[in-house]
Amino acid sequence: MTGTVAYRSAAGRWVLLATVLGSALAFIDATVVTIALPRIAEDLDATTADLQWTVNGYALTLAAFLLLGGALGDRLGRRRVFLVGVVWFAVASVACALAPTVGVLVAARVLQGVGGALLTPGSLAILQSTFAGDDRGRAIGAWSGLGGLAGAAAPFLGGWVVQVADWRWVFGINVPLAALVVAVALRHVPESADPGAQARV
Known part of the structure; x- marks a missing residue:
């Protein structure tokens, strides 16, 4: 089914x-949490440094493990690693939402970044292996455009969630979205891997 x-x-x-x-x-x-920072500071008595680590802890691990996530997908299966990343991200999101202290929140955000690093390269690699020719370009273009729209909408979404609910729901909304992704991927996304990938990461 790959490429067809x-x-x-x-x-x-x-x-x-x-x-x-x-x-x-x-x-x-990556962006929606910044809207909730004032509420987080108030609720968890967080300092400016704490809030910086709430943002940077996620960004650093996401960037640091992106290449590893892509390499694991090539070797172990792109859909498999993508799904591991989605579930990992959802579990870390629950930990963020339930964090009793800012230290726990920062640790959970670090774990969230690892999950994001597993799923992000996998999503693009799945498109590249599933579609071929012009369809591949269209799929990647749609993925990029819709991802950009999601990023642009994130501050508005974060502001709305903080206004109508507790800041913890900024993380809680990830869980049903992740469940939908898992259900769709298990049913409709074909598995693929790179047969030429080196055995060692």
Whole structure:
């Protein structure tokens, strides 16, 4: 099935939905949390340094493990590593939402970054292996454009969540989205790997 899915087919739309929503989890959380920082500081008695680590702890691990996430997907299966990243991200999001102290929140954000690093390269690699030719370019373009829209909407989403609910729901909303991604990916996303990848990471 690898490389044979048509962009305009139902199968293609399902693959695009799973990859866009999966990567959107990581993109949105990179910015949406900044809107909630004043409420976090008030609730957890956090200092400016604490708040900086709440943001940077996520960004640093996300950037540091991106290449590893891509390499693991090539060797172990792109869908498999993508799903591990989505579930990892969801579990870390629950830990963020339930964090009793700012130290626990920062640690959970670091773990969130690792999950994001596993799922983000996997989403793009799935598109590259599932579609071929012009359809691949269309799929990647749609993935990029929709991901950009998600990133642009994140501050508005974060502001709305903080206004109508507790700051913890900024992280809690990741869980149903992650569940949807897992359900769609298990049913509609084909597995692929790079047979030429080196055995060692």
